[in-house]
Structures are given as C-alpha cells and as structure tokens.
Amino acid sequence: MPHESRLSFSREELLANVPVKQPLIVGGVRCHGGFDADGNYHSPRTLWRNPAVRAWQEQHLRTSPLPLVEIPDDAVPPHSISAEQAKFLIREGVREPVVRILTEIAIVEGFGAMIRELPVPPLASFVREDVTATALEHLTRGLFEAHARDEAGWEQEGGHRQMWNAARDAALSNPHISPEIFAEVMARRVPEPAQMFPALDAPVERLLRFMVNVLAIEVFARSTFAWAEDVLSDPAVSDAPVEAGSLIRYIRSDEAPHVEYLRTALSEISARTLYGGGKEFSGKEVVDALMNRTLRAMIRRRLEEQPASMRDVIRRTAKRADVEDIIAHYDALATPWTAPARFVN
Ligand SMILES: [Fe+2]
Numbered sequence: 001m002p003h004e005s006r007l008s009f010s011r012e013e014l015l016a017n018v019p020v021k022q023p024l025i026v027g028g029v030r031c032h033g034g035f036d037a038d039g040n041y042h043s044p045r046t047l048w049r050n051p052a053v054r055a056w057q058e059q060h061l062r063t064s065p066l067p068l069v070e071i072p073d074d075a076v077p078p079h080s081i082s083a084e085q086a087k088f089l090i091r092e093g094v095r096e097p098v099v100r101i102l103t104e105i106a107i108v109e110g111f112g113a114m115i116r117e118l119p120v121p122p123l124a125s126f127v128r129e130d131v132t133a134t135a136l137e138h139l140t141r142g143l144f145e146a147h148a149r150d151e152a153g154w155e156q157e158g159g160h161r162q163m164w165n166a167a168r169d170a171a172l173s174n175p176h177i178s179p180e181i182f183a184e185v186m187a188r189r190v191p192e193p194a195q196m197f198p199a200l201d202a203p204v205e206r207l208l209r210f211m212v213n214v215l216a217i218e219v220f221a222r223s224t225f226a227w228a229e230d231v232l233s234d235p236a237v238s239d240a241p242v243e244a245g246s247l248i249r250y251i252r253s254d255e256a257p258h259v260e261y262l263r264t265a266l267s268e269i270s271a272r273t274l275y276g277g278g279k280e281f282s283g284k285e286v287v288d289a290l291m292n293r294t295l296r297a298m299i300r301r302r303l304e305e306q307p308a309s310m311r312d313v314i315r316r317t318a319k320r321a322d323v324e325d326i327i328a329h330y331d332a333l334a335t336p337w338t339a340p341a342r343f344v345n
C-alpha cells in the first residue's frame with residue numbers, strides 16, 4: 001500500500017493507476033480512470049500521486065510558517081453563463097451557445113498537453129534553498145506528465161478533452177460542431193505579458209506564471225463544473241442526464257490532484273528565496289504578485305469579455321426575429337456577482 005511517509009517517488013510511481021475492475025468507456029471510447037468492485041470511480045494516475053502530494057503538503061506545513069497557497073472562494077466568479085441562462089436558451093431552441101461553451105472547454109482541456117513541453121530550468125539555478133524531496137523536484141518527474149495525460153488523453157485512452165466532448169454529445173444528442181470554434185479559441189489567446197521580475201531569468205518567471213495561471217484556471221473551473229453538472233443532469237434540457245452528469249463528476253474529481261500539486265509546489269516556492277540577475281526575492285512576494293495579476297485578468301475576462309461574446313453568439317446563431325427579447329430575458333437570468341475590491345483596478 002502507498003505510504004504517506006515517503007517524499008521521493010519515481011516517475012513510474014507518479015503515473016501509476018489505482019487498480020480498477022471496470023474501465024470507463026464513453027461512447028465506445030476507452031477513457032482514463034475506472035471503477036472498483038463497489039462501483040466507485042478512481043481518477044487516473046493517483047495510486048502514488050495523491051499520497052505523495054499529501055506528504056509534500058504536510059512537509060511544507062511542518063517546515064514553513066506559511067499556509068498552503070490558496071485562491072480564496074470569494075475570488076472565484078460564477079460561471080460566465082448561469083445554469084438558468086443555459087437552460088432558458090436550450091428550451092428556446094437556441095442551443096449553439098451551450099454547444100460552443102462545452103466545445104471550448106474540451107479544446108482548452110486538450111491544450112493541457114502543453115504542460116509537458118514547459119521548459120523547467122534547473123531548480124538550483126533560481127531557488128536558493130534545498131528542494132530535495134518536494135513537489136517542486138517532482139514537477140518534471142511525473143507531475144507535469146500526469147497532468148498532461150489527464151487533460152488531453154494518452155495513447156489509446158481518452159482524457160478530459162474526449163470526456164467533455166462525450167458529455168456534450170450525449171446531453172445534446174450529437175449537435176453539429178461549427179468548425180470555426182477552434183480558430184476562435186486560438187484567436188483569444190493572450191500574448192505573453194511583460195515580466196514582473198525582470199531580474200529573474202525569463203524562463204523562471206514563465207514557469208511560475210504558467211503554474212499560477214493553471215492553478216487559477218483549475219480553481220475557477222469549480223464554478224464551471226457546478227454549472228455543467230446542473231445543466232447536463234437536468235432531464236428537462238439534457239438528453240442523457242445520468243450519463244452526462246456522471247461524466248462531469250468524474251472529470252471534476254480528476255481535477256483535484258491538479259489543484260493540490262500546483263498549490264503545493266507554489267507553496268514550496270513561497271517558502272524559499274528566488275535569485276537571478278544579482279538580486280534576491282522572497283518567493284512569496286513573487287508568487288503573490290503573479291497570482292494577483294492573474295486573478296485580476298481572469299476576473300475581468302469572466303465579467304466583461306465572456307458575457308459580451310456570449311450575447312454575440314446568441315445574435316449570430318438564434319435565427320429568430322425576437323432575438324433581442326431573448327437576450328433581454330437571458331440577461332435578466334445572469335447570476336449577480338461583484339469582484340472583491342482587491343481584484344479590481
Ligand atoms: Fe481537466
């Protein structure tokens with residue numbers, strides 16, 4: 001049995017699955033994860049990864065006065081379209097916005113494969129203190145690879161990309177997928193921002209910014225999961241409420257290890273000293289500054305850009321004379337939310 005007192009693991013261990021009785025098969029595609037004899041779902045590659053991350057978290061809390069990095073609940077906006085808005089549109093026969101959202105989520109999950117390409121400079125070249133037997137030391141020894149496989153699939157096994165597409169196709173009975181969606185997602189990708197700590201080597205700040213961004217995306221996804229589960233499990237609007245709702249729950253449980261290893265590695269950075277260009281920085285100062293900038297940008301996108309682009313999709317695809325009435329009703333069903341003052345410019 002995995003033992004939580006260990007702090008060093010091989011890549012093979014961090015990629016090892018909990019033995020399962022039944023694989024997860026969705027729409028004829030073998031996906032990752034599976035079910036034990038009692039029918040409980042087990043996320044992929046968690047046999048050692050989960051106990052390892054718990055052990056690194058305990059070590060951090062034992063050796064540092066800092067708590068684990070956390071994105072507070074009040075920083076997480078509701079999903080950019082509410083469950084009521086989505087259900088209203090589907091009932092009105094305006095299905096394209098929900099089809100698009102689900103397709104875009106699947107595309108973005110597929111981008112998760114890029115995590116394994118992220119260059120990781122030697123840790124000793126920018127972290128002053130020892131990093132032996134930490135989550136940081138294992139980023140390139142299985143943690144990034146496990147994450148990439150979970151999101152984009154691996155070899156013949158589907159991952160989240162395939163699972164979101166399957167949930168969409170089951171709940172909305174194989175809708176037509178507009179071929180422009182992929183190009184539109186690509187066009188929205190934001191250019192690399194200016195370095196906040198130019199004394200650090202660019203690849204160092206890029207690595208930390210990437211981890212902070214992915215952690216924020218994973219945590220913001222909580223409201224996306226709550227939304228998707230609500231909409232796709234509702235028999236009034238979903239053609240496969242049980243199958244699609246279960247799939248969303250499996251994906252959601254697979255995301256927990258991503259949040260936990262990223263916050264652990266960022267906590268380990270926060271507890272250490274970073275150096276570069278003849279300067280030293282407290283890791284906490286760097287992580288906090290990058291996190292604050294990321295949260296401000298993500299909140300702004302959810303509150304402004306995403307609702308505007310959703311109205312645009314409704315106008316372009318509704319093909320109804322009363323589309324402005326539909327939009328007025330849609331707007332009235334939005335979930336009110338105000339960003340905490342510390343995240344607003
Ligand atoms: Fe995912």
Ligand SMILES: [Fe+2]
Nearest residue numbers: 151218255258
């Ligand atoms: Fe994830």
